[in-house]
Amino acid sequence: MARIGIMGGTFDPIHLGHLVTAEEARWQLGLDRVIFVPNRHPPHKDPGEVTDPEHRFRMTFLATATNPYFDVSREEIDRPGPSYTVDTLRVFRARFAGVQLFYITGADAIHQILRGEWHRTEELLRLCEFIAASRPGYALNHEDWQNSRIGREYRHRIHVLEIPALAISSTEIRWRVRNGKPIRYLVPEAVEQYIVKHNLYREGEGTA
Ligand code: NAP
Numbered sequence: 505m506a507r508i509g510i511m512g513g514t515f516d517p518i519h520l521g522h523l524v525t526a527e528e529a530r531w532q533l534g535l536d537r538v539i540f541v542p543n544r545h546p547p548h549k550d551p552g553e554v555t556d557p558e559h560r561f562r563m564t565f566l567a568t569a570t571n572p573y574f575d576v577s578r579e580e581i582d583r584p585g586p587s588y589t590v591d592t593l594r595v596f597r598a599r600f601a602g603v604q605l606f607y608i609t610g611a612d613a614i615h616q617i618l619r620g621e622w623h624r625t626e627e628l629l630r631l632c633e634f635i636a637a638s639r640p641g642y643a644l645n646h647e648d649w650q651n652s653r654i655g656r657e658y659r660h661r662i663h664v665l666e667i668p669a670l671a672i673s674s675t676e677i678r679w680r681v682r683n684g685k686p687i688r689y690l691v692p693e694a695v696e697q698y699i700v701k702h703n704l705y706r707e708g709e710g711t712a
Contacts, residue, residue, distance in 0.1 A: 543587035611638030620653035
């Protein structure tokens with residue numbers, strides 16, 4: 505059975521930590537491909553807090569262009585309103601009938617899922633398995649599982665991957681640009697050039 509990874513995120517901007525995560529998930533879980541899905545409006549954030557979705561989509565496209573196993577989808581970018589992951593997974597489930605789907609995201613998101621904070625949590629876990637990417641030392645612990653509000657029958661559908669390169673964060677990259685510090689080797693060269701060309705992450709620039 506084919507196996508597809510769906511890499512959800514705000515990607516503001518996409519960085520090498522995201523790319524290493526997707527590649528590692530592909531390799532460790534034997535995925536045939538990974539589809540990056542930048543969101544339009546993350547449900548847990550104010551729309552004014554994030555950079556224009558088209559900029560984030562284009563940077564994601566540039567960053568993934570040279571990997572033959574990576575694709576980028578406009579599924580959330582083109583859908584108005586908050587980007588609920590359950591809506592996206594319903595679409596992918598219907599599009600890829602008979603394929604095993606894995607949603608890859610950060611460990612913070614998985615903590616929220618375990619606490620039942622996402623829209624239609626158990627439906628999410630029926631639609632696909634989850635891969636929680638975390639930097640070493642931040643993975644889920646025994647208490648997180650014990651206090652989890654999701655049914656025991658779903659817990660084996662969450663996999664944890666430790667990714668040292670996730671020490672890089674989008675927040676830090678935005679901070680570095682704002683403060684005139686280099687971001688070379690933290691993001692792909694094409695993304696760095698895009699940020700400079702469009703003057704992103706300078707005070708008051710680029711937000712939706
Ligand atoms: P976030 O809350 O800004 O990020 C939390 C942490 O996870 C950050 O350290 C972040 O690093 C990391 N992270 C995010 N996506 C990652 C990925 N694909 N791989 C590895 N690390 C990742 O995260 P977000 O990007 O806004 O949300 C993640 C996804 O969950 C998005 O697609 C969002 O739409 C979805 N979401 C859905 C619901 C819902 O349906 N109710 C609620 C919340 C989030 P960086 O800052 O460096 O990316």
